[in-house]
Amino acid sequence: MTNFLEMSGISKRFGGVHALRDVDLTLEVGEVHCLVGENGSGKSTLIKIISGVEAPEAGGRIIISGKEYPKLSPVYSTHCGIQVIYQDLSLFSNLTVVENIAMAHHLGGVHTVNWSSMRAVAVATMAKVGIEVDPETKVSELSIAGRQLVAICRALAADAKLLIMDEPTASLTRHEVNTLIKLVSDLKRSGICVVFVSHRLDEVLEIAERVTVLRDGAKVGTFAAAAIDSGKLSHLMTGKAFEYQ
Numbered sequence: 001m002t003n004f005l006e007m008s009g010i011s012k013r014f015g016g017v018h019a020l021r022d023v024d025l026t027l028e029v030g031e032v033h034c035l036v037g038e039n040g041s042g043k044s045t046l047i048k049i050i051s052g053v054e055a056p057e058a059g060g061r062i063i064i065s066g067k068e069y070p071k072l073s074p075v076y077s078t079h080c081g082i083q084v085i086y087q088d089l090s091l092f093s094n095l096t097v098v099e100n101i102a103m104a105h106h107l108g109g110v111h112t113v114n115w116s117s118m119r120a121v122a123v124a125t126m127a128k129v130g131i132e133v134d135p136e137t138k139v140s141e142l143s144i145a146g147r148q149l150v151a152i153c154r155a156l157a158a159d160a161k162l163l164i165m166d167e168p169t170a171s172l173t174r175h176e177v178n179t180l181i182k183l184v185s186d187l188k189r190s191g192i193c194v195v196f197v198s199h200r201l202d203e204v205l206e207i208a209e210r211v212t213v214l215r216d217g218a219k220v221g222t223f224a225a226a227a228i229d230s231g232k233l234s235h236l237m238t239g240k241a242f243e244y245q
């Protein structure tokens, strides 16, 4: 399998806090890869480095689609097809669904906007994702799950090759989680790599092919989801005595 992303020796300090210590990560094209770890283990920091929002310390390497980036900025990261959906979703709640999705190209650095063609892309993306709301609905009127889908549409409209979701299920009901899991498997089939951050280990094992565990900023390991269960994962996350082989 080809790797979409290869990172090695990634470290990051915030003052006295060692948020990441010598972390390696590979993401294969078309895989669903979950990132798990307790609060403060470094998951969001790793995502911010992939998206170019935070710079790692010297010595780390980042290779995307075979090309090494000595310095990754948000603009480079977006150009490489990396789209992150943070927990706050970063939507404009006073704008409509279709306006938010059409914003994708603007956020991608394209400032001359052909509104009607972008609307068409936005509506087509909504159909692909299966959002059943009027495109003219204001985002402020949607549920959290509805907003989540809008954020996913916007990422797809920006031609995401790697879609990273930071704790996307934290405020969803089980039924909404099921919808999201199904959507992620559809995305995977279309060749998109998905990174899914979650602390709900059952859903992690349901959705992921591989799981990377972080603990205190260090990588414990990357495991095939089929070869591990939630009990073992939980032990790996907390570091409590456990023999794993």
Ligand code: ADP
Pocket (backbone or CB within 6 Å): 014, 015, 017, 018, 019, 037, 038, 039, 040, 041, 042, 043, 044, 045, 046
């Ligand atoms: P997670 O997403 O796994 O909960 P984070 O990556 O957010 O973990 O945080 C890892 C560690 O780095 C934590 O101790 C956190 O307090 C610290 N940290 C993260 N971002 C900053 C920042 N901008 N300034 C200072 N400390 C930070």
Ligand code: MG
Pocket (backbone or CB within 6 Å): 043, 044, 045, 166
């Ligand atoms: Mg976090």
